[in-house]
Amino acid sequence: MLENAVEVRDVVVKYGEVTAVDGVSLSVPRGSILALLGNNGAGKTSLLQVCEGFRGPDGGSARVLGLDPIADHDDLMPRLGIMLQSGGVYPWATAGEILRLFASYAADPLDVDMLLDRLGLRKFAKTRFRRLSGGEQQRLSLAVALVGRPELVFLDEPTAGMDVGARQTTWELVDSLRADGVSVLLTTHLLDEAESLADHVVIMDNGTVAATGTPAELTAAAGIDLLQVRAEPGLAIATLAEQLDAKVTEDGPGEYAIAGTLDTESLAEVLAWFARAGAQVTAVNTRRRTLEDVYLALTAGATR
Numbered sequence: 505m506l507e508n509a510v511e512v513r514d515v516v517v518k519y520g521e522v523t524a525v526d527g528v529s530l531s532v533p534r535g536s537i538l539a540l541l542g543n544n545g546a547g548k549t550s551l552l553q554v555c556e557g558f559r560g561p562d563g564g565s566a567r568v569l570g571l572d573p574i575a576d577h578d579d580l581m582p583r584l585g586i587m588l589q590s591g592g593v594y595p596w597a598t599a600g601e602i603l604r605l606f607a608s609y610a611a612d613p614l615d616v617d618m619l620l621d622r623l624g625l626r627k628f629a630k631t632r633f634r635r636l637s638g639g640e641q642q643r644l645s646l647a648v649a650l651v652g653r654p655e656l657v658f659l660d661e662p663t664a665g666m667d668v669g670a671r672q673t674t675w676e677l678v679d680s681l682r683a684d685g686v687s688v689l690l691t692t693h694l695l696d697e698a699e700s701l702a703d704h705v706v707i708m709d710n711g712t713v714a715a716t717g718t719p720a721e722l723t724a725a726a727g728i729d730l731l732q733v734r735a736e737p738g739l740a741i742a743t744l745a746e747q748l749d750a751k752v753t754e755d756g757p758g759e760y761a762i763a764g765t766l767d768t769e770s771l772a773e774v775l776a777w778f779a780r781a782g783a784q785v786t787a788v789n790t791r792r793r794t795l796e797d798v799y800l801a802l803t804a805g806a807t808r
């Protein structure tokens with residue numbers, strides 16, 4: 505069996521007193537997309553830099569396409585596509601020139617015009633990099649990362665600064681990489697990006713792994729449902745929480761939320777409880793948990 509495209513074991517990254525990555529392990533199976541999801545400062549870029557060979561880990565190890573990212577840097581680089589957060593290529597060169605230059609480094613590059621078309625950049629082919637908008641620069645950086653037909657792509661917040669249309673185009677392009685057997689490790693703090701693109705999600709919080717799984721596994725874990733009931737405010741919900749062994753909160757006046765693993769029986773129990781309390785129920789709504797619910801619960805939604 506082929507080894508994983510990326511294998512990270514107990515990686516630690518320190519900046520002086522700051523421990524940015526604190527013992528993270530993960531693997532990216534070949535031909536799959538893994539999203540590193542986390543708030544600002546969670547340690548995503550630092551971990552990516554270790555995988556890219558731009559810095560050595562202060563602890564643990566990383567293997568990329570079976571090689572050591574630093575010792576085997578020269579062998580590895582032609583097989584990787586790297587899109588940095590600030591895609592600073594040559595600011596005075598045009599988009600077309602930049603892409604052609606990077607294509608010339610590759611043994612079997614993609615067709616430059618096709619790539620410009622795919623990313624909606626054809627009309628900017630003669631525009632200098634520094635004259636492109638932030639989102640257009642991002643798209644060009646993505647094109648640069650992909651032009652050499654890499655086996656593995658590292659994307660650091662690939663859609664940051666893009667408008668909705670460009671984001672959609674980028675997602676489609678990244679999705680099509682998987683169909684071509686390319687492996688992708690990307691960072692994002694966009695939940696919908698992780699949910700719609702990734703086969704596996706690793707939620708990082710404060711330098712550690714807070715949770716890991718497929719988007720479906722993450723949302724199914726520990727109670728998948730939310731039940732929202734509208735009735736009069738101020739009901740004594742503690743007894744309902746006890747009875748159901750679920751989390752019951754009054755989120756706004758008369759807006760009750762019951763979170764737990766709920767089936768038809770427990771639904772009936774909830775409504776019976778409201779009836780016994782003499783409450784007038786005016787609305788009932790069930791909702792599956794989203795990745796956002798899981799993410800906020802794990803990271804407390806806070807930017808440190």
Ligand SMILES: Nc1ncnc2c1ncn2[C@@H]1O[C@H](COP(=O)(O)OP(=O)(O)OP(=O)(O)O)[C@@H](O)[C@H]1O
Pocket residue numbers: 519522523524542543544545546547548549550551693
């Ligand atoms: N060169 C550096 N020197 C000192 N501290 C750094 C350096 N680079 C990053 N850090 C710190 O390490 C922590 C992790 O940063 P990192 O950039 O890896 O996080 P991130 O998850 O990629 O964040 P973002 O989403 O904002 O890009 C932060 O607290 C950051 O301030």
